[in-house]
Amino acid sequence: MRLNDCDPGFKHQVAAEPGGEGIRVCFGCAACSARCPVGANRPEYDPRRIIRAALLGRREEVLASPLIWLCSSCYTCGEVCPQGVRFTDVLTAIKNIAARAGHAPPSARITAELLAKQGRLLEVTEFENDKRAELGLPPVEQRPHDFQSILGLEPPPEGGEGEGA
Numbered sequence: 001m002r003l004n005d006c007d008p009g010f011k012h013q014v015a016a017e018p019g020g021e022g023i024r025v026c027f028g029c030a031a032c033s034a035r036c037p038v039g040a041n042r043p044e045y046d047p048r049r050i051i052r053a054a055l056l057g058r059r060e061e062v063l064a065s066p067l068i069w070l071c072s073s074c075y076t077c078g079e080v081c082p083q084g085v086r087f088t089d090v091l092t093a094i095k096n097i098a099a100r101a102g103h104a105p106p107s108a109r110i111t112a113e114l115l116a117k118q119g120r121l122l123e124v125t126e127f128e129n130d131k132r133a134e135l136g137l138p139p140v141e142q143r144p145h146d147f148q149s150i151l152g153l154e155p156p157p158e159g160g161e162g163e164g165a
């Protein structure tokens with residue numbers, strides 16, 4: 001990567017996101033990397049390298065990296081950071097920027113597709129609703145139109161599925 005390809009304002013964009021302000025005080029001591037359970041199992045995952053790349057303005061490299069989606073949100077990094085940086089929150093800010101830039105992980109796209117199609121992540125079949133009825137529980141209805149509007153999709157035609165309470 002060349003110096004001209006760096007975005008010096010990227011660190012300020014991360015800091016402006018909720019939770020991203022910690023990037024301003026990180027000095028790269030690597031305490032976060034030493035205790036990271038993901039890094040212990042995936043050597044290519046290094047929180048310090050992600051923050052360093054963000055601080056250097058390597059915007060596209062950071063946002064397009066599949067590594068940013070591996071954080072388990074255990075907050076171990078924040079517990080050991082001498083500066084009190086909550087790296088998990090900084091990484092969430094980076095993920096939010098990445099998602100808005102079109103770099104969402106495949107699982108997010110699949111989740112959106114399922115919500116748009118059936119209004120839930122797991123399909124509830126007639127079998128499950130019969131079992132619910134035996135227990136005196138109301139049936140679970142598919143209401144995809146609730147999520148279609150959130151996802152910016154066209155609502156179903158009048159009388160479409162999902163009508164009801």
